[in-house]
Amino acid sequence: MFKKMFAKMGVGAAKVDLRLNETAYTLGHVIEGAIFIQGGNVQQHINLIDVEFWLEVQMKSGQMHTHRVESLRAASAFTINEGEKKEIPFTYHLPLDLPISASNVSYFFKTHLDIEGGVDSTDRDPVRIKAPESLYQLVEGFETLGFREKRHSGKFNGYKQEFAFFPTDFLKGYVNEVEFEVAIEREGIRMLLELDLPSFGREREIKNELFFTNDELSHPSTIARLLEEAMEEMMENPRDYEYYKPSHYDQHSHHPRMSGLGGAMGGFAAGMLGGLLIENLIDDMFEDSALGEIGEDIEEAGEDLLDGDFFDGGDDW
Incomplete structure (x- = not known):
């Protein structure tokens, strides 16, 4: 009972981790990796897994202007058992007309594990975009x-x-x-x-x-x-x-x-x-x-x- 209560608060709950095969990719190429889900201390129902690709541009004031480039549905509803490990392949085809990474231009992926009735798990992974x-x-x-x-x-x-x-x-x-x-x-x-x-x-x-x-x-x-x-x-x-x-x-x-x-x-x-x-x-x-x-x-x-x-x-x- 206590395990379920703590899991709903995020303690001992399922976790998500996006792992890319490389740290830098070329415009027009396919980013590849895998999403790893680690079950927590109790069985939990997962509503979905979304992966978002974000662009950050530093502005004159020093503030970062952030905009979502793409949102990808990586998985629909499923159940993760206590201590269970799941791996989901991940790919994303980069557009050819993005600005390449530079001093005031950067990118990252944000992975969202939507847990039913509990605290969601998120993961952030930077990636460099190179010229061809x-x-x-x-x-x-x-x-x-x-x-x-x-x-x-x-x-x-x-x-x-x-x-x-x-x-x-x-x-x-x-x-x-x-x-x-x-x-x-x-x-x-x-x-x-x-x-x-x-x-x-x-x-x-x-x-x-x-x-x-x-x-x-x-x-x-x-x-x-x-x-x-x-x-x-x-x-x-x-x-x-x-x-x-x-x-x-x-x-x-x-x-x-x-x-x-x-x-x-x-x-x-x-x-x-x-x-x-x-x-x-x-x-x-x-x-x-x-x-x-x-x-x-x-x-x-x-x-x-x-x-x-x-x-x-x-x-x-």
Whole structure:
């Protein structure tokens, strides 16, 4: 009798524990693991088990804005006997348009064991979300041309995640900064490329939307050449790229297509968060780049730039 009374108060009750096979997963991949249920000191009826996937974004005030990405029903009603152990397989397919984990972006799973007539059991498990290899390959193309990552690269602005580089060789003196956002697709990467040009004391922006196939991305020299050709074309005909207007997009073209970048990395979160984060996110929140550790200070164009490395640290970001 006392066992049942204590179990209803949570003492000696059933417990739940989600165990993931890995601590980090790549966008578009399947998260795998298992849910372990440990019976308590008495038999109990379980109404359900839910697993929720949550996104946290740190805001300018230092507060965390948390939003549920997905809620998954892992199990319906069942009975767990005293001391019994149950194991339920768990999988979750990650969307391709989530922002990757970074200094102000984090994720966790929350598992809820709903116990009939008792205190529910919960479990929280953090997980890192990484960029796919194709993004590393794209970045390698920029680095081959002498571009280096800037300090604020990878900033999630509440709508999309943007990456920023500065030239050390190709286009040095002609371009202040290269920025891009990407949409990871099954066939390759769609990218909105922006060049910031100096122009009489103010910056002039020109933009171009490009698509690179997985085959092109797998060859560093090819992707570097395609990037170089695209940027040279933009520099030679800047007026053609000065105004950003939505239009139909042919994904297998390297020619200018000024369309909105639907499905961009971070776009999934934007749909949930709306514009709430725009005025609250810290501009310099990213002490580290989103895809690697910061290198040494570099003084360029009158400002201190921090040279990040997309490939150092690998699974650590």
